[in-house]
Amino acid sequence: MGKVKIGLIGCGKIASCSHTPAFKAIPGKAVITAVFDLKRENAEKIIKDNSLKAKIYTSVDELLKSGIDGVAINTPNSSHHELTIKALNAGVNVLVEKPMAVTLKQADEMIALAEKKKLHLQVNQSLRFAPAYVKIKEMIEAGKIGDPIHIRCLRASGSSPDKGWSPGAKWFVQKKFAGGLIMDIAVHMADMMGWYFGKASKVYSMSSIKIKGNDVPDNVTTLFDFANGATGVLELSWTIPVGGGLLEIYGSKGTIRLGFNPDGIEFATKPGKYKIVKPGKFKTSQEWFADAINGKKGCPVPGKTGRHALAYSLAIAESGEKSKAVTPSI
Structure with missing residues (x-):
């Protein structure tokens, strides 16, 4: 063609x-x-x-x-x-x-x-094409961290997208359009966590609405229980003034961090001995x-992978609404 x-x-x-x-x-x-x-x-x-x-x-x-x-x-x-x-x-x-x-x-x-x-x-699912995240996946697959133990992801901003990233786009914060923090950000970050650590057996989420006038959660914290025995925490917010974007991945042999050093990915096999890893180029x-x-x-990211991301998002939303652990339908 x-x-x-x-x-x-x-x-x-x-x-x-x-x-x-x-x-x-x-x-x-x-x-x-x-x-x-x-x-x-x-x-x-x-x-x-x-x-x-x-x-x-x-x-x-x-x-x-x-x-x-x-x-x-x-x-x-x-x-x-x-x-x-x-x-x-x-x-x-x-x-x-x-x-x-x-x-x-x-x-x-x-x-x-x-x-x-x-x-x-x-x-x-843009993180699966982003050079830093693809490189981290390669490092995990190569056994750099050993057996997965724990993953923590923080993604926060000082405002919802309709006020910051895309001013006036009110659908981001309206339930009738399936907007909200979960469908906007958790769909990326939860997918990434599952991509790195494998299927989550259960998620337990706490969600709240802090921005007046919103009818969808703007703060969400979720615990992950992975099938391989590892654990995870996902922390999301649209109400943290200074924002934040951090990723920590712990294994039996090493640790990977992203967001702590402006030079890029950090990797360590000994406490405090981090070295910078350059991601290289990957196809968009x-x-x-x-x-x-x-x-x-x-x-x-064929359709089936996108479905996994949606399944995590829906499980997080259901858990937050019902205040109980939910098994993602993957």
Whole structure:
């Protein structure tokens, strides 16, 4: 097939800061030819800001009939299932933002249809493509830390995305759009923890709403009981003024840390003796997507992997609501 034609459904923050520049960075493999947004000005802006030679379509259906090979779906969480099903039925490969859906039934329908249509369904679980996180996975797989013992992840900011990262995007904090801290951040971090340590047998979560007017949790702490005997803690917040992003991974032979040193990953086999590990370069989600459309195997986040991330998120949410341990449906 060669260079693939890409469409964008949704031209907001994630499309402008992630998908568009990433596709532009692989001009020999992909080109954005079609865009759609409910707000036409968003589509016009993304074309102007990125000098795209793309056509603006007035409906999703028109865009899907435009001859594109793949589409990136960058819309509120509650719309991912419907748009993915529509794209697959139109014969278009799909790169959908996380979470891939809002229920496991929806995720299963998306996966089954992609298999039936023999199309590529990829979920943008971006940490699985991020160089530092991929390098850490390689280190764990190589036995650098020995047997996994404990993993701790903190991810915090001083405001919710509608006020900080993407001002005005209220869907991030609205239940009717399946917004909230869990579907926005836990879907990444819990997935990463399971990627590193294997399946969690149980999660126990404590959640709260501290921001006035929100109807979804903005503070969540979750304990992980992994099947291999290891444990984990995930701490998330939208109300810590100075923010924070830390990762600690402890094993029987060594420790890996991220976020403590601006130079990158730290690794130690003796107390206090950390050395810096450089991650190197790895393919982006968008390059994997283009390659997969052309038949290349091995994409890190096919639909089934995105389903795992969703299962963790839903288990965390259920545990927080019911104040009891929950087994993720993986």
